[in-house]
Amino acid sequence: MSPQGPERIPMPDTISFARGAPSPDLIPVDAVRVAAAKALEDDWQTALSYGVGIGHPGLCAWIAERHGIPAEQVMTTNGSLEAGAMLFRHLLSPGDRVIVERPSYDRTLLLLEQIGVEFIPIDLHEDGIDVDAVEKALALGPVKLAHIIPNFHNPAGCTLSLEKRQRLVTLAAEHGFTIFEDDPYRELPFGEDPPPTLLSMDEADKVIHASSFSKTVSPGVRVGYLAGPREQIGELARIANENYISPNMLSGSLVLELCRSGVLDDNIAKVKVALQERRDALVDALGRHIPEARFVLPGGGYFLWADLAEGRDTVAIAANAKEAGAPFIPGTDFMLSGGQHSLRFSFASVPPEKMDEGISRIASCL
Numbered sequence: 001m002s003p004q005g006p007e008r009i010p011m012p013d014t015i016s017f018a019r020g021a022p023s024p025d026l027i028p029v030d031a032v033r034v035a036a037a038k039a040l041e042d043d044w045q046t047a048l049s050y051g052v053g054i055g056h057p058g059l060c061a062w063i064a065e066r067h068g069i070p071a072e073q074v075m076t077t078n079g080s081l082e083a084g085a086m087l088f089r090h091l092l093s094p095g096d097r098v099i100v101e102r103p104s105y106d107r108t109l110l111l112l113e114q115i116g117v118e119f120i121p122i123d124l125h126e127d128g129i130d131v132d133a134v135e136k137a138l139a140l141g142p143v144k145l146a147h148i149i150p151n152f153h154n155p156a157g158c159t160l161s162l163e164k165r166q167r168l169v170t171l172a173a174e175h176g177f178t179i180f181e182d183d184p185y186r187e188l189p190f191g192e193d194p195p196p197t198l199l200s201m202d203e204a205d206k207v208i209h210a211s212s213f214s215k216t217v218s219p220g221v222r223v224g225y226l227a228g229p230r231e232q233i234g235e236l237a238r239i240a241n242e243n244y245i246s247p248n249m250l251s252g253s254l255v256l257e258l259c260r261s262g263v264l265d266d267n268i269a270k271v272k273v274a275l276q277e278r279r280d281a282l283v284d285a286l287g288r289h290i291p292e293a294r295f296v297l298p299g300g301g302y303f304l305w306a307d308l309a310e311g312r313d314t315v316a317i318a319a320n321a322k323e324a325g326a327p328f329i330p331g332t333d334f335m336l337s338g339g340q341h342s343l344r345f346s347f348a349s350v351p352p353e354k355m356d357e358g359i360s361r362i363a364s365c366l
């Protein structure tokens with residue numbers, strides 16, 4: 001013991017695999033600074049005024065062009081989580097049967113739980129949701145909505161195949177349910193582009209697509225959007241206007257500036273390279289320190305989902321890993337039941353030079 005009292009063992013700098021957010025070095029702060037100044041010079045009247053429910057009309061038009069649809073089919077929101085929450089509250093009632101993927105994005109599960117829907121969890125495979133199981137669920141009774149994360153899934157890392165996309169869109173048309181295509185990672189492939197959006201395949205007005213600039217610019221700008229059937233977008237924009245008048249117009253204006261100037265695409269190209277380097281560093285570190293981990297190699301995005309040996313308890317391991325300065329989220333958070341021996345790694349949040357140290361800390365907690 002030192003004269004000043006017991007010696008403190010310093011907590012190691014945290015290396016967090018928990019948050020689905022980029023590390024600060026992936027945020028294009030200088031470009032955002034320039035875009036904000038330009039938006040306030042050229043577009044200040046729109047940026048600083050009350051808007052309408054769809055948000056910034058120029059940004060809606062830009063997004064619509066990117067999707068090859070009319071501008072009336074797009075509205076912007078304060079992030080895509082808000083978009084989903086609004087749609088769920090509008091469309092769903094307690095007891096409605098809703099298909100969710102197993103595992104799925106934890107915040108979506110919470111939102112649906114609050115509404116009191118009847119969950120129909122359906123397993124994910126390497127090529128996305130088990131569509132045979134979707135058909136079986138439909139045979140048992142009407143389904144109101146299916147929540148699908150098609151690309152570089154959070155948390156599972158997988159991507160829905162073209163064939164499954166076609167089958168899902170056909171089933172939605174035949175059985176009259178809505179597909180909520182929750183797609184914030186589409187622009188972040190490491191190799192091949194993912195198959196076309198479900199939205200682009202939909203001829204029955206059954207798909208509502210959500211995405212955002214959280215992963216391509218920064219999460220703090222809080223600019224997301226919905227694209228879908230004209231009537232439904234009009235109705236949701238009316239509800240948005242009644243609730244909060246308009247989404248943040250200043251953010252909308254600066255994001256539009258980034259889009260128009262080409263800075264967005266430059267940043268996407270840069271971020272993809274950095275994310276791929278992180279994924280590769282994570283895979284190497286897992287091979288060295290946790291060779292029992294089984295996973296589907298994510299072809300893009302932020303996340304890798306790993307299954308450890310049967311009998312592992314990732315809830316307990318997560319508590320110890322947090323103490324050891326390497327937090328992650330256990331699989332149970334992403335499922336209504338099960339997931340005890342699985343976990344999600346966010347590789348976006350960890351610079352490659354820290355990956356090995358972070359994974360070795362987790363390995364020491366096994």
Ligand SMILES: Cc1ncc(COP(=O)(O)O)c(C=O)c1O
Pocket residue numbers: 020078079080081082105149154182183184211212213214219223224
């Ligand atoms: C699948 C999915 N949907 C929606 C969101 C919410 O994103 P935001 O509200 O920042 O657009 C996230 C964020 O991690 C996500 O992974």
